[in-house]
Amino acid sequence: MLIVKKFGGSSVADKERIFNVARRCIEDYKKGNDVVVVLSAMGKTTDHLIEMAADINPNASKREMDMLLATGEQTSVALMAMAMQSLDVPCVSLNAWQVAMHTSSKYGNARFKRIDSERIHNELDARKIVIVTGFQGINKYENITTLGRGGSDTTAVALAAALHADACEIYTDVEGVYTADPRIVPNAKKLKEITYDEMLELATLGAKVLHNRSVEMAKKYGVPLVVRSSLTDAEGTWVKEVVSMESMLVTGVALDKNAARIALIGLKNEPGIAFKIFALLAKKNINVDVILQSIGRDNTKDISFTVTRDDAKEAVEILKENQTALTADRIEMDDTVVKVSVVGAGMQTNAGVAAGMFEALYNANVNIRMIATSEIRVTVLINEADADRAMRAVHDHFLDN
Numbered sequence: 001m002l003i004v005k006k007f008g009g010s011s012v013a014d015k016e017r018i019f020n021v022a023r024r025c026i027e028d029y030k031k032g033n034d035v036v037v038v039l040s041a042m043g044k045t046t047d048h049l050i051e052m053a054a055d056i057n058p059n060a061s062k063r064e065m066d067m068l069l070a071t072g073e074q075t076s077v078a079l080m081a082m083a084m085q086s087l088d089v090p091c092v093s094l095n096a097w098q099v100a101m102h103t104s105s106k107y108g109n110a111r112f113k114r115i116d117s118e119r120i121h122n123e124l125d126a127r128k129i130v131i132v133t134g135f136q137g138i139n140k141y142e143n144i145t146t147l148g149r150g151g152s153d154t155t156a157v158a159l160a161a162a163l164h165a166d167a168c169e170i171y172t173d174v175e176g177v178y179t180a181d182p183r184i185v186p187n188a189k190k191l192k193e194i195t196y197d198e199m200l201e202l203a204t205l206g207a208k209v210l211h212n213r214s215v216e217m218a219k220k221y222g223v224p225l226v227v228r229s230s231l232t233d234a235e236g237t238w239v240k241e242v243v244s245m246e247s248m249l250v251t252g253v254a255l256d257k258n259a260a261r262i263a264l265i266g267l268k269n270e271p272g273i274a275f276k277i278f279a280l281l282a283k284k285n286i287n288v289d290v291i292l293q294s295i296g297r298d299n300t301k302d303i304s305f306t307v308t309r310d311d312a313k314e315a316v317e318i319l320k321e322n323q324t325a326l327t328a329d330r331i332e333m334d335d336t337v338v339k340v341s342v343v344g345a346g347m348q349t350n351a352g353v354a355a356g357m358f359e360a361l362y363n364a365n366v367n368i369r370m371i372a373t374s375e376i377r378v379t380v381l382i383n384e385a386d387a388d389r390a391m392r393a394v395h396d397h398f399l400d401n
Contacts, residue, residue, distance in 0.1 A: 001033045001034070001166040001167070002033070002034040002036070002124070002163055002164070002165045002166055003028055003033050003034070003035055003036070003165060003166060003167050003168075003169065004036045004037075004038065004156050004157075004159050004160040004163070004165045004167070004168045004169070005024075005025060005028075005035065005036070005037050005038070005156075005169045005171060006037075006038040006039075006040075006134065006152055006153060006155070006156035006168070006169070006170050006171060007021050007037070007038070007039055007040065007171045007230055008040045008152065008171065008172050008173065008230075009040040009041050009042055009043050009044070009045065009046070010043065010172070010173040010230075011040075011171055011172070011173065011230035011231075012039055012040070012042050012043075012076050012079075012080065013042055013043035014042075014043070017230075018079055018080060018083050019083050019087075020230070020231075021037075021080065021171075021230060022080060022083040022084045022087060022089075023087070024171075024230070025037050025084070025129055026084065026087060026089050026129070029089065029129050034124045035129045035130070036120065036124070036129075036130045036131075036132060036159055036163065036165070037077075037080065037129060037130070037131045037132065038132050038133075038134045038152055038155050038156040038159060039073060039076040039077050039080060039131065039132075039133065039134055039152070040072075040073060040076065040134050040135060040152040041069075041072025041073050041075065041076055041135070042072070042075065042076050042079075045072040045075070046069055046072050046149075049068050049069055049071070049072060050065075050069070052068075053065060053068055061107075062107035062108045063107050063143060065107070065108065065146075066107045066108060066136070066143070066144050066145050066146045067143075067144050069135075069136075069146050070095075070096070070133070070135070070136045070144045070146060072135075073095075073133035073134055073135050073136060073152070074095050074133055076133070077093035077094070077095070077131045077132065077133050078093050080093065080131050081093040081131050084129060084131075089129060090126070090127060090128045090129070091128050091129040091130070091131060092123050092128050092129075092130060092131065093131045093132075093133075094119065094120070094123075094130060094131070094132050094133070095132075095133045095136070096133055096136045096137045096138050096144065097138055097144075098119060099115060099116060099117075099119055099120060099132060100115075100116050100119075100138055101115050101116075101136070101137040101138065101155070101158070102114050102115070102116070102137060102138060102139075102140075103137030103138065103139055103145045103147070104139065104145070105139040105140060105141065105143075105145065106145070106285060107143075107145055107146070108145075108146060108148065109146075109147065109148040109285075110137055110139065110145035110146065110147055110148075111147070111213070112137060112147075112154065112158045112217075114162075115158055115159060115162040117162045117163055120132075120159075120163065121163070132155065132159065133155075134151065134152025134153075134155040134156065135147055135151040135152045135155060136151075136155075147211075147213070148211075148213075149211075150208070150210070150211030150212075150214075151211060151213075152211075153170055153210050153211035153213075153214035154211050154213045154214040154217060156168055156170060156214065157214040157215075157217045157218045157221075157223050157225065158217060160218075160221075160223045161217060161218075161220075161221035161223050165223070166224070167224050167226065168218070168223050168224065168225050168226070169226050169228065169236075170210065170214075170225065170226070170227045170228075171228060171229065171230035172209060172227065172228075172229065172230065173229065173230070173231065174209065174229060175190055175228060175229040175232060175234045175236065176190045176191065176209075176227050176228060176229075176234075176235075176236040176237030177190070177191050177194055177199065177202075177207075177209050177210075177227050177237040177239070177252070178190050178191065178209075178252070179191065179251070179252045179253065179395065179399045180252060180253040180254075180255075180391060180395045180399075181207070181208075181255065181391075184255065184388050184391055184392065185253070185391060185392050185395045187395075187396075187400055188395065188399075189399065190237065191237050191251065191252070192235075192237060192238070193237060193238040193239070193240065193243045194237060194238075194239055194243065194251060194252075195239075195240065195241065195242070195243055195345055196215060196218060196219035196239060196240065196241055197219070197345065197376060198251045198252070198343050198344065198345055198376060199215045199239045200212060200215040200216055200219065201254075201341070201343040201374075201376060201377045202251075202252050202254045202341075202343050203215050205254040205256050205339060205341040205343065205377065205379060206254040206255050206256025206257070206258070206339065206341070207252065207254045209227055210227065210239070215239065218239065219241070222241070224238075224240065225238070225239040225240070226238050226239070227239065249344055249346040249347065249350050249353065249398065250342045250343070250344040250346070250347070250353065250398040250399060251343055251344040251345065251346075252342075252343050252344070252399075253340070253341070253342055253343075253391055253394050253395045253398070253399070254339075254340070254341045254343065255338060255339070255340055255341075255387055255388075255391045256338060256339040256340075256341070257338045257384065257387065258308050258309050258310065259289075259306050259307075259308065259309065259335075259337055259338055259339050259381070260306065260307055260308070260309045260311075260312035260333060260334065260335040260337065261304060261305070261306050261333070261334045261335075261337050261369065261370070261381060262304065262305055262306070262307060262312065262315055262316060262319070262331070262332070262333050262334075263302060263303070263304040263331070263332045263333075263334075264277065264302065264303050264304075264319065264326065264328040264330075264331055265302050265328065265329050265330045265331070265332065266300045266302070266327075266328060266329030266330065267300060267301050267302065267303060267326065267327050267328055267329075268299065268300065268301075268327040269296035269299050269300055269301045273301075273303070273326065273327065274293065274303060276322075276325065276326055277303060277319070277326060280318050280319065280322060281307075281315055281318065281319075284314060284315075284318060286307055286311045286314065286315050286318075287307065287308070287311070288305045288306070288307055289305070289306045289307070289339070289372065289379075290305060290306045290339070290370045290371075290372040290379060290381055291303070291304070291305040291372070292304045292305070292370050292371075300329075304370060306337070306339065306370070306381060309335050312333055312335055315333075316331060316333050319331050336383060336384045336385075337369060337381050337382065337383060337384060338381070338382060338383075338384045338387045339379050339380070339381055339382075340379070340380055340382060340387070340390050340391055340394060341377050341378065341379040341380075342357055342377065342378050342394060342398060343376055343377045344376060344377075345376050347375065347376050347377070347378075348375050348376060353378055353398075354371075354373065354378045356397055356398065357378050357380070357394055357397070357398075358380075359397070360393045360394045360396070360397035360398075361380065361382070361390055361393060361394065363393065364386075364389055364390060364393035366382055366383075366386045366389065366390045366393070367382065367383065367386070368380045368381070368382060369381040369382060369383070
């Protein structure tokens with residue numbers, strides 16, 4: 001078997017945990033399996049690097065930020081290789097250049113284009129454990145790129161797809177995928193399995209257990225995916241196309257604190273205005289989520305939408321530069337909002353989920369600012385101060401039984 005194993009930063013945070021991961025990988029290797037290991041930066045390394053950059057130059061270019069942040073994963077893989085060598089196991093560490101992992105050119109949020117698998121296959125054929133940097137790649141200009149926070153998950157799935165691996169195991173500091181973040185909702189329950197679609201919605205909507213693009217890629221290439229703890233031997237959560245149990249009405253509740261609301265007030269009530277707004281943002285690769293357009297009055301209308309807080313400043317600048325052409329009287333931005341979502345494949349065949357969610361929020365005295373729905377999710381925008389209380393209320397309504 002060929003197994004790809006990914007370990008997050010907390011799993012390799014210190015010497016003891018590095019050797020714990022090394023032994024877990026060696027255990028599978030000694031059973032005759034080919035093992036590829038993908039690592040994140042140790043502990044809070046990435047945060048410390050960002051702080052160092054801000055101290056030197058708060059407006060550093062995204063290219064140089066990627067050059068800096070990629071060093072975190074390179075440190076992890078080199079130390080892991082040293083640990084395995086000390087245990088007399090043949091291994092090799094490789095960075096994005098050496099594999100090579102080709103990406104798009106968007107610094108800070110690049111996407112994989114292809115992975116050259118020849119080097120890895122050669123090392124596996126020599127019966128070595130291959131340890132690869134997560135989170136990074138190289139673009140057509142031969143510059144280092146990074147994939148965004150959580151991007152090591154995507155590296156692991158991309159490698160599993162390129163190598164036709166038999167399994168892709170994502171190790172983290174929790175024992176699997178839960179019905180909600182157990183740090184916020186103490187009575188959250190671990191799921192045995194979840195569909196790609198449900199996991200993708202949860203990951204996109206703020207559940208931090210998996211990077212959303214990793215789930216998207218796993219679904220596209222049919223990569224068998226399991227999330228489990230690096231600190232215990234507990235069975236994890238399988239992410240797959242079809243689950244054996246009947247779909248739950250609600251599978252999980254997600255909280256996304258990386259949200260900002262932008263409103264354009266007093267727009268002309270005429271065709272093409274919405275197109276102009278969102279075309280401007282699309283050109284800058286700014287993703288928009290929840291959108292609300294008011295009913296026109298006095299030949300004007302308002303349009304509100306959400307973006308990530310990381311994109312909010314740039315989005316407002318772009319819109320203000322074009323405020324006259326967009327016919328907006330004023331542009332407002334509020335970064336004190338969050339998104340709470342319920343997700344479940346069972347929603348497709350059961351009515352009343354939205355009403356149940358709104359009832360739970362009403363009982364918890366939480367005001368709803370905006371609403372968005374799809375076949376398998378309902379999302380509301382609320383004040384940040386209400387976030388944890390709202391999440392617990394919604395989880396208790398649907399899942400505390």
